[in-house]
Amino acid sequence: MRSLPFVATVALAACGGHANHPTEPMDKQLTSMMASMEMPMDDGATFGPLEVGADYASYVKMNTTPVASETHGGRLVDTYVNAVGAAAYLDPEAEVPVGTVIVKTSMEVRAGQATGEAGPIFVMEKRAAGFDPDHGDWAYAIHWAAPPERWAAKLGGPIYWRSPSHKVGYCVECHDNYDRNLGDVPGDQKIKALP
C-alpha cells in the first residue's frame, strides 16, 4: 500500500534524515495499524474526548525542558505523573502504585523544528493486579484530537486508541523492554525532587 513510503518520509523529515533512526519502529508500527483499519471497530478505537489523564495539567511535570522523543516519532514531549505515582516515578526502586496515571503530551517536529502543531497525547495507567499481568498491568492510550492534514488523511481523522484495542499493542511491546515498563525522562532533563 502507498502509506508506508509516505509515513517513512514523515519520520525522516521529523528526525533530520537519518535512515536508521529509532523513530522508525513506532512509525512503521503505526503504519501497520493503519493498514488494519478496515477491520471492524474494536473496543477502544472509537474517537471521543480524552478520559483517563484529561486532568494532566494538575499533575507533576517530570521534565525541565521539552524532551526530543526518538521513540515517539521524533516529537518534543512533556511527561506528567499524577499525585498517586509521582514519588514512585522519581524513585527507580519504588513499585508503581495502582492508580498511577502518566500523560505525555507532544509537539510535532519537522526537519528538526517544532511546527506549532499539537502531536498525540500518550497515556499509561497502572491498573489493579490481573489487568494484564504479563505486561505490568498497564493500560495504554493514544489520543490525537486534531492531527495535521498529512496525518489525518492516513489515520482517518482524529484517533483515541486505548486498551484493550490491539491498536495499542505496539506501545505494550516496546514498553515491555523497560524496567517497570517505564521509558523514563532522560536524567539531565528530569526534575530531582517533587515540587
Ligand code: HEC
Ligand atoms: C519504540 C518504543 C516505544 C513505543 C512504540 C512507545 N513508547 Fe512510550 N516510551 C518509550 C520510551 C523510551 C519512553 C521514555 C522516553 C520518552 O519519553 O521518549 C517512553 C515514554 C512514554 C510515556 C511516559 C512514561 C514513561 O514511560 O516514562 C508514556 C505515557 C508513553 N511512553 C506512552 C506510550 C504509548 C501510549 C505508546 C503507544 C501509542 C507508546 N508509548 C509507544 C518507548 C516507546
